[in-house]
Amino acid sequence: MSGAGHPGEPGRPGEPGRPGPAGRTAPPVRRRGRPTSAARAAAGEAARDRILASARTEFAERGYDRASIRAIARGADVDPALVHHYFGTKEQVFEAAVEVSFAPAREGLRALPPHTPGTLGGRITRFFLGVWENPVTREPLLALVRSAVNNETAARILRAQVTRELMATVARELDGPDRELRVELAAAQLVGTAILRYVIKAEPLASLDAGELAVRLAPTVQHQLTGPVGERLREG
Incomplete structure (x- = not known):
């Protein structure tokens, strides 16, 4: 009767950690995990930079009164909530744009x-x-x-x-x-x-x-x- 084998018996060739042909051991299977904290920080910084660049363009083309958080988010390809997360209000976005300029x-x-x-x-x-x-x-x-x-x-x-x-x-x-x-x-x-x-x-x-x-x-x-x-x- 075939099966997974009893304890102490080798498994099927090619299984992770099991002897393969000619006694070689198959490499362990890599599983995709969560992004590292460094990767998340880099992605967040890139999103913030895109938001700021979009804000400067929006203020340049439409002025302060006609510029909007939604338009800034659209130009940065992010959700409007992310603009509020990084900068807060439109006034605070403009202040950040002034500082960069x-x-x-x-x-x-x-x-x-x-x-x-x-x-x-x-x-x-x-x-x-x-x-x-x-x-x-x-x-x-x-x-x-x-x-x-x-x-x-x-x-x-x-x-x-x-x-x-x-x-x-x-x-x-x-x-x-x-x-x-x-x-x-x-x-x-x-x-x-x-x-x-x-x-x-x-x-x-x-x-x-x-x-x-x-x-x-x-x-x-x-x-x-x-x-x-x-x-x-x-x-x-």
Whole structure:
């Protein structure tokens, strides 16, 4: 009578752990188990990156008001619940998109070598225009500016990011109790120029060579940072 064999007897050739032809032992059967924690973490990080990339595209194309969590999830090929899991609300998604978009500017400012305040205007102006002249960094910034112009929530988030990260970095190189105001006035010159040149595309500013623009703009930025205040203000 045939069967599985009695204890101590060899099983059928080819069974896992049993002697095969010529005494060889068949390799154990591999069973597919659950993904490792490292694999799950990598998959989660990839999904988060896709969500963030989709959010930046959605905000760029539709603006803050018309962008939606569902559309962002659709662009990332994930369930909307996963967007809420990683980022929370639409406001928080936008905040994350702003932070990523400003990362090159933030890192670039930190990498600027320390110099005397008298050269700060030229350095900041050239750096600022370099960020806007580069299509890779310009497009997400354009999207953020457009959203901030039309929505107070977007404007508040953008304002906080600029104030906390960018202006504070520049202000640390200045002295005096009004250094925050000076940096904001300098930023007004730069941001206003960017809106006219890259958003509104006002001519002849839009077609002006970037190098010439930097030469013309830098003295004004430098004056706001370190120049004397007006006579009336000093007399008052």
